[in-house]
Amino acid sequence: MELKIKAQAGSFESSDVLIMVEPLDTGAGRQIELQSIVMKQFGEELLTQIHNELDQWEVNDVRIIVNDKGALSPTISARLETALKRSAGLQTGTLI
């Protein structure tokens, strides 16, 4: 998937996650900034999930800011997918 613009999805509500994506130049790699209210318990798992899903979407050169308020895996997947598709111009929605 080719990202084109900054985009975000989700919210700061409990059980949700706010994910912002920003395309970077080719070769810049993945820069993931993660904050979570359950960082100690699930931080590593959350990071693994994000990397796995970026692999599935074939996204490599990107900055991602994740602010998690206790979201379950399906919510994280959904918000990441939404943010990526908005960034790629494949969906309409809230943009920064």
Added chain:
Amino acid sequence: MLYIPGNNPAMLQQGGVYGADGILLDLEDAVALNQKDAARILVSHMLKHIDYDTCEVTVRVNHIDTPFGEEDLHAIVPLQPHALRIPKVETTEELQRILDIVHKIEEAHGLPHDQMKLHVMIETALGVENVYKLARFSPRIDAISIGGQDLAADMQLVKANDGIGIDYARKQIVMAAKSCKIDVFDTVYVDVDDEDGLRVEAEYIKKLGFTGKAIINPRQIEIVNDVFTPTEKEIRKAAKIYKAFERNKAEGIGVFAVDGKMVDAPVVQRAIRVLEMADVDLSTL
């Protein structure tokens, strides 16, 4: 049926624990225009991964004449929830267009065409006038529901909360549903703090023949369930009638008396309906 906004993860993931018979995951009126994509994707993931147990899951999509409707169908139909609720239906031509799209999506995914049901939502005066034709349009339609707020707006009613303005519509919709032997659900009661008012309305619409009611807050579930669940007295009476029916049937007698009152086929049918609503296994009687 508990309405759950399709862009609210906390409510979506907990939808099955509140005790409602069914939940409606809403992509339409409960979702802001600039979040339709987010809700569609979130509901899709929830349908794939959350176990709602015995709760029937319905998804309300956007109308196909909006920029979102067809995308909703493409995302949700392959996931085959129990039912798809189609809002603001007015004509059989619309229903045909929707069914054609649903059919094509199911073909593409190798899915059967009779598993996922359709609920038709009547929310305009034209929809009310056409409801008989709509209710019988397809065997996939297993419920009609009334959207009272939108209907009141379409009718330009000044005061809608007392239900007077939509009373004719309620009765027409019930009759159309009954003529097709399908379920019929009443509209939401918007004042979540007025529990007495909700009970009064639920009792009224039950008498009209509605088989369920939409609710917008988990606090309303107990009241609606209480109204629609038969009482112990009603269940005992129904069981007595049913047992007498079985005894008399064996002897070839079609009309008999129970507690001094005549019982014929319609009375037996009503008794069976009460027992079904109370989840009584007839074979145990």
